[in-house]
Amino acid sequence: MVAEACARSGRSPEAVRLVGVTKTVGPSAVPALLEAGVREFGENRWQHARELLEAPGAGDAVWHFIGHLQSNKAKYVVRHFDWIHSVDSLALAQEISRQAIRYGRTVQVLIQVNVSGEETKSGIPPEEAIPLLRETASLPGLALRGLMTMAPKTEDPERVRPVFARLRELLAEARHELGDPGxxxxxxxMSDDFPIAVEEGATLIRVGRLLMGT
Structure with missing residues (x-):
């Protein structure tokens, strides 16, 4: 499905990376997923993630934290995760920076943007994305890599296309204004709408249910 979506939009499948969301499985799934070729794992809760991080082979995977992150949990997440997708405030970015320095790490960071404007979604409004990127650009221990969003749930994936298109446009604006090619x-x-996201430029898709089952 990824390859088909890439073909429709003139993209190479190699430009899209699959992050397997493991929030519904136990530690025994980690070696099986690695055997199946999954190399990047996404978790949204530290309490669940720490069990999986002890599974055989877990150290061979790239770990993405994709859920809402409280500042008091940053010290745990920074130690074990390579990517944090859900930075939504300067205060959180500063705490991640402090912990990254403490543990001698560089964390790949994405700013979470609430493009849809839903009150139940985390993330900052689109108009605050570039200012936050600018404020966090010089923080040590952080490598700013781009943006993340969550689309509304809908039975018609085409209805979320404008959300993904807006995030793509926002990233282009940020790259131009900040002069940051990185x-x-x-x-x-995610599982229900990732083909549309790929067509609109997604480089990281977060797939759980289709990959793990229910």
Missing amino acids: LTELSMG
Whole structure:
């Protein structure tokens, strides 16, 4: 499905990376997923993630934290995760920076944007994305890589296309205004809508149910 979506939009499948969302499975699934070729894992809760991080082979995977992150949990997440998709405030970015320095790490960071404007979604409004990117650009221990969003749930995936298109446009604006060629990543699209996200430029898709089952 990824290859087909890439073909429709004139993209190479190699430009899209699949993050397997493991929030519904136990530690025994980690070696099986690695055997199946999954190399990047996404978790949205530290309490669940720490069990999976002890599974055989977990150290061979790239770990993405994709859920809402409280500042008091940053010290745990920074130690174990390579990517954090859900930075939504300067205060959180500063805490991640402090912990990254503490543990001698560089964390790949995405700013979460609430493009849809839903009150139940985390993330900052689109108009605040570039200012936050600018404020966090010089923080040590952080490598700003791009933007993330969550689309509304709908039975018609085409209805979320404008959300993904807006995030793509916003990333292009940010790259131009900040002059930062390293802003290349768009984390968007899940099990129900990732083909649309890929067509609109997603570089990271977060797939759980289709990959793990229910």
